[in-house]
Amino acid sequence: MAQARTSGGDRTKVIAGIAVVAVLAVAVIGYVVFQQMKPSTSTADGIPLAPADHVISAPAVRDGNTVLVGKDTATVTVDVYEDFLCPICGTFEKTYGTDIKKAVEDGKVKVRYHILPMLNRLSKPEGYSTDSANAALCVADDGKFNAYHAALFAKQPEEGEAGYTKDQLIKLGKDVGVTSAGFEACVQNQTYKSQLDELMSKTSNDPVLKDPETGRFRGTPSVASGGKLIDLDNKNWLSDLTK
Incomplete structure (x- = not known):
């Protein structure tokens, strides 16, 4: 047994x-x-364009290390701080992109985009935040920032995974209509890297953008206007600015 x-x-x-x-x-x-x-967000394929109705139809010009979008007659300027790898920035664009587009096109606001190289270490290989931010400034030199910005947020690479390559970023620029002879070299050589590093340093030390508890930059996305931080928990923040 x-x-x-x-x-x-x-x-x-x-x-x-x-x-x-x-x-x-x-x-x-x-x-x-x-x-x-x-679905893959970072393959050897080209980066798809964003739908046309997601793209702001208004002038966009590079202003140093930022891009100013909107009509000269707008009386309110909104500063938006983003990183193309930041998933919450993607959520911000999906949540408020339509409202921002309408407010800009109606001439109520101008938006100054501060595209930050903040999350470089969170892509594999590292550096996508700088590559994409630099490419966006290169595109802005040719007046095509709005479509480029919309496309990079419409289908973001995943944080912690591979970002789009420089070749993919160049192809997207051409797809949105960039014709400048120096565009490809601007992307490949990271022409605006030093300016972006300065922007990151300036942003990190801006008292308006610091968390009162930690004393550090609050991170992306952050929005400010008139020297004051915008509370994004208030879903009516944009309409409140334009009353």
């Missing part, structure tokens, strides 16, 4: 082991299928 009990216990262990292996196999297969079905 003792021998029989031992034999039965061995069979139980074997059956349990087979069951565990089967469960693990199903899990692995499920993960592989999920990864194959998951």
Whole structure:
């Protein structure tokens, strides 16, 4: 009987082991299928253009290390601080992009975009934040910033994964209509890298943008106007500015 009990216990262990292996196999297969079905945001393919109705139709000019979008007659200027890799910035654009577009096109506000190289270490390889911010300034030199900005937020690379390559960023510039002979070199050589580094330093030390508890930059996205930080928990922040 003792021998029989031992034999039965061995069979139980074997059956349990087979069951565990089967469960693990199903899990692995499920993960592989999920990864194959998951849409890629950073492949060798080109970056898709954003829908036309997502693109602000207003002048956009590079102003040093920022880009100013809107009509000269607008009396309110909104400063938006973003990073093209920042997922919450993508959420901000999806949430408020339509309202911002309308306010700009109606001539109520101008938006000064501060595209920051903040999350460089969070792409693989590192550096996508600088590459994309620099490319956006290069595009702004040719007046095509709005479509470029919309496209990079419409389909963002995932934080912690590979960002778009310089070649992809160049192709997107051409797809939005950049024709400048120096554009490709501007992207490849990171023409505005030093200016972007200065922008990051200035932003990090701006008292308006610091968290009162930590004393550090609050991060992206941040929005300010008239020297005051905007509370983005207030969903009516933009309409409040234009009353």
